[in-house]
Amino acid sequence: MTLEDFCAQNNIQIQYYPFTTKIRGMCMKYDDGFIIAINPRFCDSTMKNTFIHEMIHIMHDHLYCEKDDFEKCEKEVENIIKTMKNQFDLNHMP
Secondary structure, three states: OOHHHHHHHOOEEEEEOOOOOOOOEEEEEEOOEEEEEEOOOOOHHHHHHHHHHHHHHHHOOHHHOOHHHHHHHHHHHHHHHHHHHHHOOOOOOO
């Protein structure tokens, strides 16, 4: 399955938006789907990692967490990525 197929099946749109360089990307719910906005001002590797980060937020329902839980959600994403890198030897992932 391609990334495009996965996104289509899960109603996820990927868009590129030139945020300031303080924002690598974000995700949001819309209607019955999601948008992942990626900042194209960063290199391909950073955009790929940002996409993975935002996808984890969607898959773990972080879009519905309270503002006070923001740091907790970010930490959970970091831990998931760290576990994936260790378990699948992705430490050399670009």
